Amino acid sequence: MKDKLVTIVKNSWSYLLTLAIGLYLAEILAGAIMALSRYKLTFADHMPTVLKQLTLHPWHYYNLYLGQKNPVLIIVSAAVVLYTIYFALKRNGKKKSWETADTETHGSATWGNLKELSAHYFSISDKDLTTAFNNSTKAEILQSLVDREKSSKGAD
Known part of the structure; x- marks a missing residue:
């Protein structure tokens, strides 16, 4: 059981990392848009402080925006999750397409006759x-x- 769990973690760490980074960037994007709507023309003055807070406390702001049902965060987060799932399935499909039966060839390649x-x-x-x-x-x-x-x- 432990070996199976280790194998699953080894195979899925890249997808989990992609998902975590994508959700982190979604939180920063949503926070930047919220700050832009709040500060409008003075956004450039407040941008360093806003970005610092967003990058240092991502969990807090992600939960805050999710609780507020922020549409930017929800849409971007859903896109990140769907992209990660698509990427995982596509990569898994490519890996299986290279598996062969008894033909000693790779993929769909076959030996041609004269x-x-x-x-x-x-x-x-x-x-x-x-x-x-x-x-x-x-x-x-x-x-x-x-x-x-x-x-x-x-x-x-």
């Missing part, structure tokens, strides 16, 4: 392609590949 390769990538005939391949490859390497294929089929 007909597919020549149809998509070459404008020469199959016979010319085979001849060029055989001429450019050492005969003993080709023979070892053929022998390996025969021995693996014989083992099955």
Whole structure:
């Protein structure tokens, strides 16, 4: 049970950190907008003090704005939560798409046969392609590949 909990924490720490930073920034944004609406033209004079208070006491101001049902905080917080969930699901989906079955390939990659390769990538005939391949490859390497294929089929 403890190992499973440690694994879950290891896999989710980056998402929790993203969520915490996003909510922290949402609190600062909501506080800055509230200060702007309060101080209007003198906002620049009060900005250092306001930002200092918002950054030093995020929990207090987050709870205060949430209790006041501040729309900026609620909207930005919801966006941060949804973005974090989307990011986690998308990343998890990409990780699973790279898992393969028994094909010894990565993702959706497969080995092409001679007909597919020549149809998509070459404008020469199959016979010319085979001849060029055989001429450019050492005969003993080709023979070892053929022998390996025969021995693996014989083992099955």
